[in-house]
Amino acid sequence: MDKQDELLKEAETLARYMSGYQHELPPDISKTSQAPEEAREELLQQCEEIWKQMEECQSKLTMSGPETLPEMDVQLYLLMMQVKALTAEYEQWQKRTPEIISDNQDVLLAVGKEELDKVARELEMVLSSVQAKNKKLKKDLEKEQNWLDGQQKLVDALTSRQDELKNQLSTFSEKRVFQDIANKLFKVRAYKEELLSALGDFLEEHFPLPEEQENQSKKKKGQSGKKTVPLMTLHEILEILINKLMTTPHDPYIVIEPHHWPPYIEMLLRYGIALRHPEDPNRIRLEAFHQ
Amino acid sequence: MEFPEPLGDMQELSRELHRVSLLGACGQESPEEEAPELHLHRLLRLREQVKHQRLEVQAVNEASEEISPEALSSEKLSEIAKELLKDIEDVKVSFQNKTMVLQRMQIVNALLSKIQEANGESKLIQEKFTHILMLSSSVMNLQQETRDLEEKMYDIRKKRLVLKEQGSAKMLEIQTMKSNWKANREEMKNEKIKRLHKVLKEEIDSVTVLQNVFQNIILASHVDWAKYPQLKDIVLRLETNASSFV
Amino acid sequence: MATLRPFDKMPMLNAAALLLVGTEESHREQLASAMLKEPKTFEVKIHMAQSLPLPYEREHLRPRFDMVVFLINLHSQFSLSTVLASLTHLDVNFFLGKVCFVAIGGGQVKHCMVDIATVKKLADTHLSTLLFSEFDSEDDVTCTARRLLQMVQICAGLVPGISALYLGSFMNSTLQTDQF
Numbered sequence: 001m002d003k004q005d006e007l008l009k010e011a012e013t014l015a016r017y018m019s020g021y022q023h024e025l026p027p028d029i030s031k032t033s034q035a036p037e038e039a040r041e042e043l044l045q046q047c048e049e050i051w052k053q054m055e056e057c058q059s060k061l062t063m064s065g066p067e068t069l070p071e072m073d074v075q076l077y078l079l080m081m082q083v084k085a086l087t088a089e090y091e092q093w094q095k096r097t098p099e100i101i102s103d104n105q106d107v108l109l110a111v112g113k114e115e116l117d118k119v120a121r122e123l124e125m126v127l128s129s130v131q132a133k134n135k136k137l138k139k140d141l142e143k144e145q146n147w148l149d150g151q152q153k154l155v156d157a158l159t160s161r162q163d164e165l166k167n168q169l170s171t172f173s174e175k176r177v178f179q180d181i182a183n184k185l186f187k188v189r190a191y192k193e194e195l196l197s198a199l200g201d202f203l204e205e206h207f208p209l210p211e212e213q214e215n216q217s218k219k220k221k222g223q224s225g226k227k228t229v230p231l232m233t234l235h236e237i238l239e240i241l242i243n244k245l246m247t248t249p250h251d252p253y254i255v256i257e258p259h260h261w262p263p264y265i266e267m268l269l270r271y272g273i274a275l276r277h278p279e280d281p282n283r284i285r286l287e288a289f290h291q
Numbered sequence: 292m293e294f295p296e297p298l299g300d301m302q303e304l305s306r307e308l309h310r311v312s313l314l315g316a317c318g319q320e321s322p323e324e325e326a327p328e329l330h331l332h333r334l335l336r337l338r339e340q341v342k343h344q345r346l347e348v349q350a351v352n353e354a355s356e357e358i359s360p361e362a363l364s365s366e367k368l369s370e371i372a373k374e375l376l377k378d379i380e381d382v383k384v385s386f387q388n389k390t391m392v393l394q395r396m397q398i399v400n401a402l403l404s405k406i407q408e409a410n411g412e413s414k415l416i417q418e419k420f421t422h423i424l425m426l427s428s429s430v431m432n433l434q435q436e437t438r439d440l441e442e443k444m445y446d447i448r449k450k451r452l453v454l455k456e457q458g459s460a461k462m463l464e465i466q467t468m469k470s471n472w473k474a475n476r477e478e479m480k481n482e483k484i485k486r487l488h489k490v491l492k493e494e495i496d497s498v499t500v501l502q503n504v505f506q507n508i509i510l511a512s513h514v515d516w517a518k519y520p521q522l523k524d525i526v527l528r529l530e531t532n533a534s535s536f537v
Numbered sequence: 538m539a540t541l542r543p544f545d546k547m548p549m550l551n552a553a554a555l556l557l558v559g560t561e562e563s564h565r566e567q568l569a570s571a572m573l574k575e576p577k578t579f580e581v582k583i584h585m586a587q588s589l590p591l592p593y594e595r596e597h598l599r600p601r602f603d604m605v606v607f608l609i610n611l612h613s614q615f616s617l618s619t620v621l622a623s624l625t626h627l628d629v630n631f632f633l634g635k636v637c638f639v640a641i642g643g644g645q646v647k648h649c650m651v652d653i654a655t656v657k658k659l660a661d662t663h664l665s666t667l668l669f670s671e672f673d674s675e676d677d678v679t680c681t682a683r684r685l686l687q688m689v690q691i692c693a694g695l696v697p698g699i700s701a702l703y704l705g706s707f708m709n710s711t712l713q714t715d716q717f
Contacts (some may be wrong), residue, residue: 039331078633111398144447154454184491
C-alpha cells in the first residue's frame with residue numbers, strides 16, 4: 001500500500017512538473033522560415049569558388065616531382081622542411097583578414113538562430129546541473145547538520161561526564177577521607193583534654209608541693225644565706241617529660257635540676273613512669289608507653 | 292526507491308516520461324528531412340573546412356617555393372620551429388578573435404532587424420530572447436543559492452572540526468582523569484591525608500602515654516580509686532586502647 | 538613504382554583517407570574495424586597494404602591519402618625492415634605530421650625481437666608520432682583507433698585552424714595531441 005501511495009505521489013509530481021514546464025517551453029525557431037534557396041545557392045557558390053582556387057593550387061603542386069627521403073641526415077633534412085612549411089603557414093595566416101559570414105540575411109538569421117538555440121541549450125544544461133548541485137548540497141547540508149548535532153550532543157555528554165567525574169574526584173574521595181580523619185582526631189583530642197584535666201586535678205589533689213611552712217623555713221634559711229629555688233609541681237615535671245618524649249623521641253632525656261623535688265623523681269622512677277639514663281644518672285626520661 | 296514488478300515497470304515508464312518532457316524543452320528531435328537551416332549550417336561548416344584545406348594546399352605551395360634556410364644545427368631548427376608555432380598561434384588567435392567579433396555583430400544585427408519586422412517569426416525570436424534571459428536569471432539566482440549553501444556548508448564543517456577537536460580533547464581529559472583517579476587517591480593518602488594520619492597517630496600516642504602515666508601515678512598515690520566514682524570511671528576508661536578510636 | 542605523395546589529388550568533402558601499412562594482416566584488420574566502429578562526424582576511408590610502394594595499376598582508384606600509419610610488430614624483425622624499406626617510397630611532405638608509427642606487442646618483453654629504443658629512434662628521426670599498443674586487448678585497440686581518428690581528422694584538414702604540421706613528434710613537449 002505504501003509503495004502504491006508513493007508511486008501515486010510521484011506520478012502527481014510528474015504531472016505537475018510537466019504542465020508547469022509547458023509554459024516555459026522555449027519557442028522552436030529553427031523550422032519556421034521558408035526554404036532560403038537563395039542563401040543556399042550563395043553558400044554553394046562560395047564553396048565552389050574556394051574549391052576552384054584549391055584546385056589551381058593543387059595542380060601547381062602536381063607539376064613538381066615527388067621528393068623522397070635523403071640517404072643521410074634524415075632528421076636534419078626533415079627539420080628544415082618543417083621550418084619551411086611552418087614559415088609558409090605563418091605567412092598564410094598573416095594574409096588572412098577577418099571574414100564576414102555572409103551578406104545574405106537568411107544565412108545570418110540561420111546562424112543567429114542556431115546561436116540562440118545553442119545558448120539556450122547550454123543555459124538549460126547549466127541550469128539543470130546547478131539545480132542538481134544545489135539539491136545535492138542541500139542534502140549534504142542536512143547530513144552535515146545532523147552530524148553536527150550529533151557531535152554537539154556527544155560533546156555535551158562528555159562535558160557532563162567530565163563534570164561528574166570532577167565532582168566524584170573532589171567530593172567523594174577527598175572530603176570523605178578528610179571528614180573521617182577529622183572526626184577521629186576530634187574524638188581523640190576531646191579524650192586527651194579530658195584526661196589532661198583529670199590528671200591535673202588528681203595531681204593537684206594528691207601531689208601538692210612540699211609544705212608552705214617548709215618553704216617558709218627554707219626561705220628563712222635562704223635569707224640566712226642558703227640559696228632556694230622555687231620547686232616545680234609534679235604536674236609540670238610530667239608535662240616536660242611528656243613533651244620531650246613526644247617532640248624529640250630520639251632524645252627524650254631531661255637533666256635533673258635542683259627545682260625538681262627529689263622525692264617526686266624517686267617516685268617516678270620507682271613506679272616505672274620514668275627511667276634513668278643508663279650512663280648518666282643525672283638524666284631521666286619518660287617510659288615510652290606508646291611503643 | 293525500487294519497486295517490484297509491475298510497479299517497477301510503471302516507475303520506469305514515469306521516469307521515461309520525465310526524461311521526454313525535459314528533452315521536449317530543447318526541441319531536439321532529428322527530423323527525417325533536414326530543415327533548410329540545418330542544410331545551411333552544414334554548408335557553412337563545409338565552407339570552413341574547404342577554406343582550411345585551401346589554406347593548407349596554398350601553404351604547401353608556398354613552402355616549395357621557400358628558399359631553404361642556411362645550414363643550421365637540428366637544435367637550432369627545432370628552436371625556430373617552436374618559435375614559428377608560437378607566432379602562428381598568436382596570429383591565429385588574433386584572427387579568430389577579430390572574426391568572431393565581426394560575425395557576432397553581423398548575427399545580432401540580423402536578429403534585431405528580423406525582430407523589427409514584427410511578424411510571427413520575429414515574435415518567436417523575441418520569445419527566445421526572453422527565454423534565454425529568464426534562464427540566465429534563474430541560473431544566476433541558483434548560483435547565488437549555491438554560494439550561500441556552500442558558505443553554510445563551510446561554516447558547519449568548521450564548527451564540526453572545532454567540535455571534533457573539543458570532543459577528542461574531552462575524551463583525553465576524561466581518560467587522564469580516570470587514570471589519575473587511583474593515582475590521585477594514592478597520592479592524596481600520601482600527601483595531605485598522610486599528614487593528617489600522622490597528626491592523628493601523634494595524638495593517639497600522646498593519649499597512650501598519658502593513660503599509662505595516669506595509671507602509674509594512681510598506683511604511686513596509693514589512692515583507693517574504687518571509692519571515688521568519678522575516678523573509677525576514669526581509671527576504667529584508661530584500660531581502653533587509645534587506638535580503638537581509629 | 539610510384540612515390541606516394543600527399544596533396545596529389547583533391548580531397549573528399551568531409552572525409553579522410555588513411556593508409557595502413559604493416560606485415561601483419563590481422564593487425565591491420567583489427568585496427569581498421571575498430572576505427573570504422575567508432576562514432577565520428579566525418580567519413581573515413583581506410584586502405585591497407587603490406588608494404589610500399591603500392592601497385593601502379595590501381596593508382597586512379599585511390600583517394601588522396603591524408604595520413605600513413607606504419608604498424609610495427611615488435612615480435613618480428615621482418616616487420617620492422619619492411620616498414621623501413623617502405624619509408625623510402627613516401628614523399629617527404631608526409632613526414633610533416635602525416636605519418637604515425639604504431640608499435641605493437643611491447644608488453645611481452647620476452648617475445649620482443651625489436652628493441653623499443655629502435656622504434657623510438659625511428660619515430661624521432663622522422664619527426665613522427667609513435668604510439669604503443671597491445672593488440673590482444675580490445676580496449677587498447679579501441680584507444681589506438683580513437684587516437685588515430687583524431688589525428689587523421691586533423692591531417693585531412695577537417696578541423697579548421699589546426700593543421701597536420703602541429704602533429705610532428707617535436708610537438709609532444711609543447712602540445713598534447715590528445716586535446717584535439
